[in-house]
Amino acid sequence: MLKPKYHIFVCTSCRINGQQKGYCHTKGSVDITTKFMEEIEDRDLGGEVMITNTGCFGICNDGPIVVVYPQGVWYGAVSEDDVEEIIESHIENGKIVKRLLI
DSSP, X not given: OOOOSEEXXXXXXXXXXXXXXXXHHHTTHHHHHHHHHHHHHHTTOTTXXXXXXXXXXXXXXXXXXXXXXXXXXXXXXXXXXXXXXXXXXXXXXXXXXXXXXX
């Protein structure tokens, strides 16, 4: 596998034992992750963008949390409706979505 240009992490409140429960999970982060995967596939970005679900980032009040590397950009209060904008603006055009920044 080639090193992706971008790596997107989505908190899904996944616990070490595999259970998903917590703030981001209750706010739809699994659906957000799925939406990212669909957008990446629909836009043929699979070789450039990797998506990973994570455990808690520790800032639950700002969740659901999405972090984009290599820039280390942290987005908060992300919804499914924000995914297309993040992909189009940040991933495809290199412009951070300022209204979601933490």
